[in-house]
Every structure is written in structure tokens, then in C-alpha cells.
Amino acid sequence: MQALVLRRGTHGRRQSGKTRQRLRYAAMTTTPTVGAPLLYRFPTGVSVDAAGVGSLQWPPGTGPFNAALQAQPNPMVASIQWHAGVLTAAECETVVALGRQLPSMAGRAELDPENYRVSQIAWIPPEPANHWLYHKLGVLFLQAAGQFGYEMEGFVDALQFTEYGPSQHFDWHMDIGRDQTSLRKLSLTIQLSDPQDYDGGMLDFVGLGSREESRQRGSATLFPSYMAHRVTPVTRGVRRSLVAWGSGRPFR
Ligand SMILES: O=C(O)CCC(=O)C(=O)O
Ligand SMILES: [Fe+2]
Secondary structure, X not given: OEEEEEEEEEEEEOOOOOOOEEEEEEEOOOOOOOOEEXXXXXXXXXXXXXXXXXEEEOOOOOOOOOOOXXXXXXXXXXOEEEEEOOOOHHHHHHHHHHHHHOOOEEOOOOOOOOOOEEOEEEEEOOOHHHHHHHHHHHHHHHHHHHHHOOOXXXXXXXXXXXXXXXXXXXXXXXXXXXXXXXXXXXXXXXEOOOHHHEEEOOEEEOOOEEOHHHHOOOOEEEEEOOOOEEEOOEEEEOEEEEEEEEEOOOOO
């Protein structure tokens, strides 16, 4: 498996067919980041007197200004990884066959249950027959967790099999939300369809656009679950994907 970290690149125009404007990502080698000086240091405690008046406390010898401390940026926070060949064509077919025989339901989004998300989904149950798939994605998530610096505990959501037929889509959203979805940290989507079998259905990121390679069958696109993304309407054929979320205690 080959991994590539992506960053925002130059505007590009697709050469053939429809002239869709899109951003291209360029390969990024992880460059060391420079610490940002802490302009105001938060206190380490608050005390409240008998009258209920609170005062902030800093450790002896320190104060809010001129702390001479550096905050260390995390270069992965706004990055997307693309992994080629996570599933073979035969494995993609196995997952499609599995997904298609599971109970199918309409994918819904809280923002507008009718139109925001129009697709069919099925949940792939966490059971021994599917261990190979959970295991494979688990390895990928654990490696990525180390690179992103996120604590990751496992899957809270079952793996999601997704189908988008003509004019179906999923509008702009984040994968993090209330309740159980607040545990999500990294999102991953694997392309199960042959790119020749459909048009449209691009996985698109705010400020980064879409990447042609994300259409490669068996490839995975992995990104922080707080990054806004969408799947544009499918204009021909059917697009199928396998979606997974790596979870853990929020924001660690
Ligand atoms: O189908 C995809 O590639 C992504 C779907 C998605 O964003 C989601 O289910 O949250
Ligand atoms: Fe999503």
C-alpha cells in the first residue's frame, strides 16, 4: 500500500470530457513546522473567594504575558491521505456482494432529511465473517492515528456500504456531530466501483476540491472527520463506497 499526504495545489482543469473546474492536490513531504509563540498563557487554576468572586491563578513565577512558550502546530490537522490498492478488485466485488444482500436503508442527514443526502446504505455487521475487513481497516486507522497524533480506540460505527444511483448525492457535511458521532476522529472512504461505471459522484473537500485518484477502485481516502466534504451527484451509473470511522475519546 502506498500512502500520499495531500495539500492544496494549483487550480486545474480536467482535460477531457466535461470542463469541470477542480483543484488538484500535490504531494507533500511532511515539513517540520515552526512553533507559534504563546501570546497569552491560560491560567492553571481559578479560585473563588467567600463572596463568590473568582480570580485566575498562574504557577508561582509565571503570568499570562511573556511566557516564552511555543505552541506546536500539527501539520496533519488539515491534511488528507490517499492510499492506493487497499482492497483488490476481487475484494471490492466481495464487499459489494455482501453490501447488496444486507438490509438497505435510506441514508439520512439531520440538516434536511429529504434532500441533503440521497443514497442507500447498509451496515456491515462486526462479526467473524467480516473480521478480515474490519482488521484491514483497523490497521490503516492505527497507522494513521500515529501520523495524525490522535488517540484511537476502535470502531463505534459499523462499516457502511453506500450506493449512489443517478442524481443521488451527499451534500456538504462533517462526519462529527452529536452523541455517538462525537467519537469519530478519522473518516475513510474506499471506492468500490470501477471509475468507468459512473460519472459525477466526486468526493469533494472544502478548499481542496476533489482528486481524480479517489476514483480508483480499491483506493482509500482518509481524512479528519471534522473536514467538510460532499459527494457530488452521480450523473450516470452507480457509485459504491465503503465508509468507516476510527473513533476514540473526543479531541485527544
Ligand atoms: O461515499 C463516500 O465516498 C463518502 C460518504 C460520506 O461522506 C459519508 O457517508 O459520511
Ligand atoms: Fe461523510
